[in-house]
Amino acid sequence: MSVRFGGIQALSEAGLTVRRGEIVSVIGPNGAGKTTLLGVVSGAVRAMGGTVFVDGRDLTGRPVHERAVAGVLRTFQNLEIFSNMTVLENVLTGAHLTAGYSLLDSLLRTRRFRREERRLRGACLAHLDFIGLADRAGDMASELPYGEQRLLELARALAAAPRLLLLDEPAAGMNNAETSGLGSIIRRVRDELDVSVVLVEHDMDLVMEVSDRVTVLNFGHVLAEGSPSAIQENPEVVAAYLGED
Amino acid sequence: MAATPRHAGLLALGVLAALLGLAPLALPNDYYLNVLILCCLNALAVMGLNLLMGYAGQVSLGHAAFFGLGAYVTAVVTATFGLPVAVGILAGVSASALVAWFLAQPTLKLRGHYLAMATLGFGIIVSIVFNEAVGITGGPSGFVGIPRLSLPGCAPTSDRSFYFLAAGVLWLGALMAGLIMDSRTGRALRAIHASEHAAQAMGIDIARHKRFVFVLSAVYAGLAGTLYAHHLTFVAPSSFGFNFSVQLLTMVVLGGMASTWGALAGAFFLTSLPEFLRVFEEMDILIYGGLLVMCMMFMPGGLAGLARKLACGLLGARRV
Numbered sequence: 022m023s024v025r026f027g028g029i030q031a032l033s034e035a036g037l038t039v040r041r042g043e044i045v046s047v048i049g050p051n052g053a054g055k056t057t058l059l060g061v062v063s064g065a066v067r068a069m070g071g072t073v074f075v076d077g078r079d080l081t082g083r084p085v086h087e088r089a090v091a092g093v094l095r096t097f098q099n100l101e102i103f104s105n106m107t108v109l110e111n112v113l114t115g116a117h118l119t120a121g122y123s124l125l126d127s128l129l130r131t132r133r134f135r136r137e138e139r140r141l142r143g144a145c146l147a148h149l150d151f152i153g154l155a156d157r158a159g160d161m162a163s164e165l166p167y168g169e170q171r172l173l174e175l176a177r178a179l180a181a182a183p184r185l186l187l188l189d190e191p192a193a194g195m196n197n198a199e200t201s202g203l204g205s206i207i208r209r210v211r212d213e214l215d216v217s218v219v220l221v222e223h224d225m226d227l228v229m230e231v232s233d234r235v236t237v238l239n240f241g242h243v244l245a246e247g248s249p250s251a252i253q254e255n256p257e258v259v260a261a262y263l264g265e266d
Numbered sequence: 267m268a269a270t271p272r273h274a275g276l277l278a279l280g281v282l283a284a285l286l287g288l289a290p291l292a293l294p295n296d297y298y299l300n301v302l303i304l305c306c307l308n309a310l311a312v313m314g315l316n317l318l319m320g321y322a323g324q325v326s327l328g329h330a331a332f333f334g335l336g337a338y339v340t341a342v343v344t345a346t347f348g349l350p351v352a353v354g355i356l357a358g359v360s361a362s363a364l365v366a367w368f369l370a371q372p373t374l375k376l377r378g379h380y381l382a383m384a385t386l387g388f389g390i391i392v393s394i395v396f397n398e399a400v401g402i403t404g405g406p407s408g409f410v411g412i413p414r415l416s417l418p419g420c421a422p423t424s425d426r427s428f429y430f431l432a433a434g435v436l437w438l439g440a441l442m443a444g445l446i447m448d449s450r451t452g453r454a455l456r457a458i459h460a461s462e463h464a465a466q467a468m469g470i471d472i473a474r475h476k477r478f479v480f481v482l483s484a485v486y487a488g489l490a491g492t493l494y495a496h497h498l499t500f501v502a503p504s505s506f507g508f509n510f511s512v513q514l515l516t517m518v519v520l521g522g523m524a525s526t527w528g529a530l531a532g533a534f535f536l537t538s539l540p541e542f543l544r545v546f547e548e549m550d551i552l553i554y555g556g557l558l559v560m561c562m563m564f565m566p567g568g569l570a571g572l573a574r575k576l577a578c579g580l581l582g583a584r585r586v
Contacts, residue, residue, distance in 0.1 A: 063467060089469030101464035103457050105524070113450075114457045118469040120450040127449030128442065134449070174464075181468055 035243050036071075037062075037219070037236055039185065044211055044218040046228045046249075049238035050261070055221040056098055058238065059187045062219070063095045064088045075185055090118060092184030096174040096191055098221075104163040108154060111162050111173055112145040115180030119144075148176045152206055168195040172203070179210065185217050186210065192224045200224055204231050229253065237261070275444050278527065282440060286433040290426060299425045301541055303497060306432040307490045309533035310439050312517045313526060314486020317443055319515070320523035321452065322479045323459030324374070325382040328389025329514050332362045332484040334396060334506025336491025338403055341412045341501055346402075352417050355492040362488025363481050370477040377462075389511050396503035408502030415496040428497055435493065436530075439486060443526050446482075455479055456524070487514075520561055522568025531569040 035058060039045045047055050060066030062073055064085040072081045073088075080088050094115075103111050120141055126134040149155045152172040157165060162173060171191050178186055188207070192200045204227050210216050222228050228235060228249070235252040237244040245255045252258055289302055315329050339361040340354035373384040396403050403409055415422055415431070422428040446452055454475050457465040466472055495501050513536065521532020539557070543550035565572045 065463065065467075085466040086469050086471050089467060095467050097464065097467075101461040101467075103460040103464065105456055105460045106453070110453060110456075114453045114465075114470075115468050117450050117454055117457075122450070124446070124449075124451055127451065128445050130445065138449075177464075177468065 035238060035241060037243075039217045039219055041217055042211060042215060043233045044207065044220060044231050046220040046222060046232040046235045047238060048222065048225075048228055048235060048252075049244070052240075053238040054241040055238055056189055057241075059095060059189050059219065059221055062088075062185075063093055063187055089181060092182065093187065094178040094181045094183035094185070095187035096171070096178055096189055098189040098193065100167075100170050100174065102162045102165075102170050102173055102177075104161075106162055107158070108149065108160055108162050108165065108173060109142070109145060109158040112148055112176050112180045113141055115148075115177035116141050116145055117181070119180070119182055145176075145180055148179050151179065151209070152176045153202070168199040171195065172206070175206070175210075179214065179216075183216050185219065187219045187221075189221050190223060191220070192222055192227050200227055203227065207231050275448065279437070279441060279444065282530070283437055286437060287430075289433075290429060296425060298541070299429055301538055303425065303429050303432050304494075305534045305537040306429070306436045307494050307497075308514070308517065308537045309530050310432075310436050310490040310493075311487040312514055312521070312533040313436075313439050313443055313529045314483035314490075315514050316518045316521070316523070316526065316529040317447075317455075317486070318479050318483040319518050320525065320529070321447060321459060322455040322476065324476060324480065325515075326385040326480075326483070327382050327508075327511050327515065328385035328387075328392070329483070329487050330506045330508070330510035331389040331392035332366060332487035333491040333494070333510065333514075334392060334501075334503070335362045335365060336488030337495035337501045337506070338396060338409065338491075340492040341409045341495050342402060344496075345409070345412050350418075351413060351415055351496060355489070355496075358492035358495075359485055359488045362484045362491070366481045366484030367477065370480045374473065374476040374480060386508070386511075389508060393503060393507045396506065403503070406503060408500055410500050412495050412499045412501065414499060415493070432493055432497075435489065439489075440526050440530070447526075451475070451478070459524075516558065520558070520568055522570025522572075525568075525570035527573070528568050528570030531573075535569065 035054060037045065037047065037058060047058060049055055057066055061068045061071075064080070064083060072079060074080065075091050075093055078091055080091055080093070103114060106114065120137055122131070122134045122137045146155055146158060149158055152175055154169060154172060154176065157169070162170065165173060171194070175188070175191065192203055195203060207218060207220065208231055211218055220228065220232065232249050234247065235249050236246045237252060237258050239261050244261060245252060245258050247255070290299060293299060293302065311329065311333050315326060318324050318326055336358035340351070340358035343349050343357045344351050344354035369388055373381055376384055397406050399405070415428060420431070422431050447455075454465065454470045457468065457470060458472055458475060462472055517532035517536050518529060519532070520536060521530065522528030539554060540550060543553050546553055567574065
């Protein structure tokens with residue numbers, strides 16, 4: 022896929038394949054095109070060329086909300102929680118697509134409405150429990166500390182029943198303990214919920230710990246691709262990126 | 267835990283019914299009944315605008331136009347064509363909704379100030395039509411001879427019975443707003459307010475939800491307009507101009523965004539305030555403006571925010 026912003030080529034011929042049940046990390050220096058790549062997959066950024074397939078379905082050119090229907094969910098590098106809602110309501114909003122009732126059901130408060138709302142609340146509380154925030158369910162989302170807001174975004178995306186989860190720097194602003202907790206959560210997302218994960222991350226320890234494969238982007242090109250250990254030993258990658266640290 | 271907010275909502279609706287039912291008893295004479303009716307009708311429109319602005323975060327500076335459309339369409343249908351009032355009301359509300367639906371196509375792609383500008387322009391255009399289409403609307407001098415409200419099985423003969431009808435409609439409006447907001451649709455609308463990016467990424471069809479709430483708010487305003495026309499039996503374009511749009515918006519903000527109670531409080535407070543200020547004679551408009559400024563400075567959360575703060579303070583004090 023290729024993306025151009027004005028005169029700047031953000032991505033050129035950058036490809037990414039994620040197999041089912043795989044955690045693939047995308048790393049690279051600032052401005053390498055990592056977030057743009059996620060944007061193309063989630064539909065927020067329009068690619069000039071290339072295609073996006075999920076579960077054999079062509080999503081190229083489809084709007085963002087339709088990709089969510091197809092199971093492509095994301096979290097945001099710059100937090101985008103719903104600050105006007107409680108923690109639980111945030112997750113319930115994530116479950117928007119899985120709510121099996123219509124507007125008429127909500128107006129008439131039918132049995133289906135009540136049954137579905139009860140089910141959603143249970144499921145969403147379970148998602149909060151999954152990330153360890155169940156005891157904050159009734160608090161306003163804006164009152165959570167930064168790291169927990171990131172986890173909340175994750176729970177919100179999980180509530181939408183993802184097939185492919187795109188995490189954009191989920192560890193940014195987290196301390197070491199929070200980051201290692203995040204690592205085990207990401208692995209459990211894959212193992213217990215059968216979700217494939219694309220992780221864009223600067224924290225190399227986290228990337229090396231959880232990834233099955235790593236793709237290195239540099240100036241919009243794929244520089245290298247392989248297992249975490251192979252990437253760490255790749256001289257080109259070390260020169261372009263790891264050596265900078 | 268999950269049931270508490272729902273019970274609170276039921277309790278609030280009960281309190282609202284009691285307040286609306288008892289309000290006429292507090293009036294010294296029947297002149298004030300008309301003020302109260304106007305309060306109810308404005309509150310209905312404000313409640314709709316609050317769904318659009320307070321919950322979904324979309325600003326409209328042209329809502330008076332939907333109010334006016336409802337009023338003029340039912341006036342023409344009932345007075346000019348002599349059809350029953352029920353048909354007129356249905357036509358007025360439908361016209362308002364239909365115009366909103368068409369307006370939503372291009373304008374809801376706009377955001378923030380641009381949406382405000384577009385609705386402002388729309389309001390002005392509609393106002394010009396009311397003034398210039400003299401053959402249909404009667405022009406600047408107004409439309410006279412609109413029949414009083416009479417529905418099958420319900421023909422309010424006095425202002426008092428009309429008040430109870432308006433209050434009943436308002437109560438139903440509050441009920442409906444509450445039911446919609448406490449559902450996936452309501453959550454989606456509030457999500458759009460907070461972050462369109464995230465809402466979209468969760469699979470919420472933003473365009474469809476914005477259109478829905480825009481049309482819904484126009485239905486509230488249009489319904490209020492039709493009742494207004496059949497209550498006064500006379501409408502003039504000056505009542506539905508830019509000033510009225512701003513007034514509705516001020517009621518939403520002063521009452522407190524994203525709160526049905528706030529919308530009600532804002533509408534009742536600002537509609538009745540001029541009556542209380544009448545004793546100051548020429549100074550009334552000055553005091554009116556001054557009060558507004560003070561409210562905005564010292565109560566950023568509006569009347570609803572103030573009430574919440576007071577309630578928290580009381581509960582907090584009791585806990586200590």
